[in-house]
Amino acid sequence: MSVVGVDFGTLNTVIAVARNRGVDVITNEVSNRATPSLVGFGPKARYLGETAKTQEISNLKNTVSCLKRLAGRSLKDPDVQIEQQYVSAALVECGAQVGAEISYLGKKEKFSATELVAMFLSKVKQTAQAELRLPVSDIVMSVPAWFTDVQRRSLMDAAEIAGLKMLRLMNDTTAAALGWGITKLDLPGPEEKPRRVAIIDIGHSDYTCSIIDFKKGELAVKATACDRHFGGRDFNLALVKHFEKEFKARFKIDITTNPKAMVRVETSCEKLKKILSANQQAPLNIESLMNDVDVNGMITRQEFEALIEPMLLRVTAPIEQALADAKLAKEDIDVIELVGGCTRVPALKDRIQEYFGKQLSFTMNQDEAIARGCAFSCAILSPVFKVRDFAVQDICSYPIEFSWEKDQDIPDEDTSLTVFQKGNVLPSTKILTFYRKQAFDLEARYAKPELLPGKVQPFIGRFSVKGVKADPKTEFMICKLKARVNIHGILNVESGYYVEDQEVEEEVKDEEGEKKDPEAMETDGEKKDSKTKTRKVKKQVRKGDLPIVAGVTSLDQPALAAAAEKENSMAMEDKLVADTEEKKNELEAYIYEMRNKLDEQYADLANDDEKDKIRAKLTETEDWLYEDGEDATKAIYVAKMDEIRAMAGPVAQRHFDKVEAERQAVQAKLDA
Ligand code: ATP
Ligand code: K
Ligand code: MG
Incomplete structure (x- = not known):
């Protein structure tokens, strides 16, 4: 069995594996350390990863990008309409989810976002298997912290369809944090003040800042804040728009009328942007862009920074939010670690450094830190691998409430309750108590829909509690339900049982409870020692299980x-x-x-x-x-x-x- 971590990015996916000597990033079939997160379709076969990239320009209508940002979303969501700007295939409705309509094996076909992600993950699985020469099943995969229940369930379904067992869906910055902490030998002890680290990840499409406390053998996420639409692709777009105007004026061509030309300009702009990270100016040359016109251009770093100024103004917002949620000041942060390809943009680094007034750290490989963290997590969770344990405590991104129908006989009963607050530790289990005479339903939903991305539905699940009968003595059955936000950040009502109030005898500890004579201790719980005082107390005793039928957004078996x-x-x-x-x-x-x-x-x-x-x-x-x-x-x-x-x-x-x-x-x- 192998131990695999996957950073499933909007642009690129990085795969890392844990081996006896440590964690390594593996290369794909063309020896690249990152694989384009793309799925393409052709007349005879699918193109997954690198081949989809090779075919992209000539196969735009049948190539789907931004896969993870589509998972679990609906076509009407305004966020998905934003994605359509970047996805060259047509997005369509596919059941309750968004999907893509493409031509495959000579026929028009629709695949849901979950199916498209599954296709890509099965390629990831093949790549890992080819490199390891071992079967791959267990993985830990990264996910943006802002992903909701329905998005996370879609990714879980996709992994299962691809024949992978997800040991943990781990928030991007948390994965990077694990990679950072697990190799440090000088973390504070249990009684000491924790080391406070801000982990900032700016990738192709989004931006996350987490504030994390580290101690020896453990990390705890204190707060996480995101800008869901802030990343390298927005910088590319700013450049494309700039050249679009310039080419109209200088070459009399309108690239917006030609999808192929648009993609070629975007590819060139991305290269140019990277050159500008190390140089003061960069050229752009494309032969025969459209209508047989060759284009060229030049842009300076200063001009580029002026183009992205509206975004640069937003650069400290997630940091400020995360600090506010953690109730900390920027001076409280010991280390600021940056990951994600976009943090190479000098203007971004400068603004962040200016904000903190402190040197930034780039001690991790910016492109590989998240995949490596996922591989460490997989090693910790996998039974086949021995690794020093490192406890990872994350938090809920949005408050979750339960609601239920009022019971006529309980006049002042509330009908809803926020059970998990934003920032509640994760994983976490809470027991809900209900007094009921018959089967009843509970609904779980996000308490503040306005916090959710786009128009993601607040609904999480409906849970029907069966087997409830009135108790002849008390009229009510006391029902206990176990609600759990699990290690993946997904909510379930995992089980239910009912209890009865019973009088039980309990030992009364006298004032000097500690100094009881040893003989009494030994007989404790077996036979009553005459010296031990007892009293009658009411206790809830578990009497049996209550079956629960869950209606959630995952695909059924x-x-x-x-x-x-x-x-x-x-x-x-x-x-x-x-x-x-x-x-x-x-x-x-x-x-x-x-x-x-x-x-x-x-x-x-x-x-x-x-x-x-x-x-x-x-x-x-x-x-x-x-x-x-x-x-x-x-x-x-x-x-x-x-x-x-x-x-x-x-x-x-x-x-x-x-x-x-x-x-x-x-x-x-x-x-x-
Ligand atoms: P996301 O995290 O948003 O899902 P991702 O994980 O695929 O996406 P990364 O691989 O972290 O994203 O970053 C890719 C982005 O970083 C791209 O937009 C790329 O152009 C940009 N990038 C990479 N190198 C540089 C560089 N030297 N200068 C500027 N930008 C760069
Ligand atoms: K990535
Ligand atoms: Mg990323």
Whole structure:
């Protein structure tokens, strides 16, 4: 079993694995340490990750980006309309969720955001398996702290569809914090003042600041604040808009009318932005951008900073919010650690440093810190791996309330209660008590919809409590329900039971309770010692379970199973297409190789007749390859190769014999 951490980013995904010697980031099939978070569709197969990126420009309508930001959202959500600016495929309604409509295997198809994320995660799984040469199942994956229950459930479903077992969905900054803390040997002891760290992550699309307390062997998140629309892609867009105007004036072209041109300009602007992080100015050149026009331009860092000034004005807001929530002043922060690709922008660094009036730290790898933290978390949670424990306590991002119908017989009963406040530690379990005569329903929802991203529904789940019967003695059954925000930040009512008030005898501890004579201690709870005083107290004694039927936003088991089967068959289809392509390439290469051999090492081993026959076969197969054989099956390519092998077999055997004879002659000389 392997131990894998995944930073599932809006732009890039980084995979880290825990091995005996520590945590390493692994490379993908083209040796990159980050994989584009993209899913594309073609006439024969899907393109996942790198291949989706390679095909992107020529396949815009069938390429879906920003996958995680679509998960669990609905098409009508204004946030999703913002995503459509960045996603080249058409976003459509797909059940209750947003999805994409694309052309796949020559047909129009719709896939939900959950399914699209599952496709990408199955690629992540393959990449990890290929590198580790081991099956991969357990993972810890990062998620923006602002993700709600429905978004988190969508990611959990996607992982399950991809055949992955999510040990923890971990907030991005918390993962980075774990990576930071677990390697420190000088953290304060239990009685000392904690080390206070601000972890700031600015990525491609969003910005998070967490204030975290560290002590030896543990971290506790004190507050987290986010700007959900603040990241590198907004900087790219500012540059694109700038050049859009410039090209209109200088080259008389309107790139907004040409999606391909837009994407090419955006790609160039992203490069230019990165150059500006290290240089005072940067050029832009694109050949034949549209209407056969070549464009060029130049921008200085100062001009760029003027373009992004409206964003720079927002740069301290999440920090101020996090400090306010943690009830701390900026002077209370010992260390300010920055992660995420966008924190390389000098103007951002300057503003943050100015705000704190203190040197910023970049001691972690900005692109890999979150994936590494996830791998550490997976190692801690995995039963197969031994690692020093490090306790991670996170917090709820939004308050959660429960509501229920009023019971007629309890006149002054409230009908709702905020059970988990914003900032409540996580994971966390709370017991809710109800006096009821019959089955009843509870509804869980976010208490403050205005805090939620876009128009995410506040509804979390409906929980029907069954098996409730009136107790003849007291008329009510005392129902206890266990509400839990779990390690993933997802709410469930996990179980229910009922209790009865019973009188039980309890030992009364006298004033000097500690100094009881040892004999009484030993018999405690077995037989009543005459010296021990007891009294009768009312206690609630657990009498039985109450079944709970949960209606939450996760896919149900049959739907998950069906989706997993569909994913599996698409993955097998992709593999078949890839294998077929490989066999075709092998055949092509074999033809060239055999021609060369006939002229070289086989030249003296076959007569002209034999050579002519083989050469004719090679030419025939080659012609076939470029015509009828362009799009054949894997089995046919294999068969064609076997035909040539059979024909050339005797010649190859003679060559083998000759080489063997020479080898033996050399050996004989050596032995002599
Ligand atoms: P998110 O966290 O928003 O989901 P992500 O994790 O994919 O997205 P990162 O990989 O942290 O994002 O950061 C990617 C962003 O960082 C891109 O917008 C990229 O252009 C930007 N970036 C990377 N290197 C530099 C650089 N040298 N200068 C400026 N920006 C950079
Ligand atoms: K990333
Ligand atoms: Mg990120």
